[in-house]
Amino acid sequence: EAEVAQSPRYKITEKSQAVAFWCDPISGHATLYWYRQILGQGPELLVQFQDESVVDDSQLPKDRFSAERLKGVDSTLKIQPAELGDSAMYLCASSQRVSSYNEQFFGPGTRLTVL
């Protein structure tokens, strides 16, 4: 069964350092999402791609976060510099196309701890 892959699964870093997370969506899925999930809360959308284009990044803290999906396949989310408040689970999801009735398939997530 096809799955969304993410790496690393866990990342511990010190504040002010740079971190990067990688996501490989299900093959053929045009839409890719990055979510942040703070402990005890539901996921919140950071950025949404349709192929290689950003559809929505209104909730992405652009002073420190960046995301790219250069060839419209896999994607990288970067934080520089990391802050204590960035400690969270970062989830990647993909769907076949941009439509509200398309199921989003989630990866296992990257747990980030900033010390």
Added chain:
Amino acid sequence: AQSVTQPDIHITVSEGASLELRCNYSYGATPYLFWYVQSPGQGLQLLLKYFSGDTLVQGIKGFEAEFKRSQSSFNLRKPSVHWSDAAEYFCAVGASNTGNQFYFGTGTSLTVIP
């Protein structure tokens, strides 16, 4: 604005007992509704979804949910809970006017007592 409320932060049930997890949404148009389950340290897995038609939808692992437009609710139910159902459950609404953006509730943590 779209929003989802899950009133119960934590629920404890005995194994074999029935379960109902509540979800209320706020959305001006036709909602697309989802229930996801998340085991500790894992991603989210889709349990079931509602788009239109029959308001009682069946999902995986014996779960079902009922859409009630008059109450703006989409409650999740299971007639007999198993110990393996212990997890975090999230209700989500898909906004048809914003390109498949999902809005998640804060989740309900389920503990199952043997």
